[in-house]
Amino acid sequence: MKKNALIFVAVIALVLIAIMSTTLNIVTYAQKSNDSAVRITIDTPPSKTSQIVQPVTVRKDSSGDIHLIGEITNKGTQTARDMEIIATIYNAQNQTIGKENTFTDPMNIEVGQSAPFEMTIGSVDNVPVDEIDHIKLHIDWLEPS
DSSP, X not given: OHHHHXXXXXXXXXXXXXXXXXXXXXXXXXEEETTEEEEEEEEOOTTSOOEEEOOOEEEEOTTSOEEEEEEEEEOXXXXXXXXXXXXXXXXXXXXXXXXXXXXXXXXXXXXXXXXEEEEEESGGGTOOXXXXXXXXXXXXXXXXX
């Protein structure tokens, strides 16, 4: 129980640092999950207006699949269209063992608005969940031309 509480405090501290940061290019979250930690890294293209990714929750369901649940806020000056979240999944040897993607709902996010996303990783896409060490989330979108 104490281990989970310490991990939770670490996650909250990292999230607060990320929210207070003026540039959100790479943010790392340590995530509690049973006895192991899955690190989540989030990056946005530096050439695009900054977006704020709220804490990403990672949970394992009864079938062993991992669910990533989060929310993205458009802090830019234009509508972000087709907001996509792309996950690259790595093992402890830093080898890619899977990829997955999803879109926010709704896919278009107006300035100042937020949209949630959920991604499932595991049996559906044949990712060996027990081998996951860390996940890199890349967010990308289209800006009006």
